[in-house]
Amino acid sequence: MELEKELEQFRQEAQRLKAGRRSGSLPFPEALRVFAVRYAEHTVAAGGTVTDAAQKLGVSGPTLYEWRKGRPAGHRRPKSTEQGAALVPVRVGERRAQAQVAGVQAMALVSPGGWRVEGLSVESAAQLLGRLGC
DSSP states (O other): OHHHHHHOOOOOOOOOTTTTTTSSSSSSOOOHHHHHHHHHHHHHTOOOHHHHHHHHSSSSSSHHHHTTTTTTTTTTOSSSSSGTTOOOOOOOOOOSOEETTEEEOOOOOOOOSSSSSEEEHHHHHHHHHHHHHH
8 A cells, every 4th residue: 555655656756757848748857767667576576577667657668777777768878079969989990992082081981870971081071970960
C-alpha cells in the first residue's frame, strides 16, 4: 500500500518535471531515481519486467535501465567542442597512390557520426563538419 502511494507521488512529480518541455524532461532528482530503481526491483521480484515498471512510473524503459546501472539517463555528448564535447579517437590513413585534384591532395574524411567528405583539404573538411555539428 505504501509503495502504491509513493508510486502516485512519483508519477505526479514526473509529470510536473515534464510539463512545458518539447521533448524529454528536466533531470530527475536523485531521490526520485532511487525510488524508481527500488520500484523496478520490486516489480521484477514479483515476476514483472523493467518495462512494466517503467510504464507504471511514466518513464521510458531505456531511462529506467540507465538509472538501474547508476547513470542519469539522457546525457548526450554535446555536438561541438565549443560546448565542451569530449575528444573522440580518429584514425588517419594514407594510400600509396594519391591523386592530386586542383593542387589539393585527394582524401576522404569520415566523421564519428558517419558523414563522409571527399575532395577537400583536411582543414576544409574539418571546418565543414564542425559547421554541420558532426
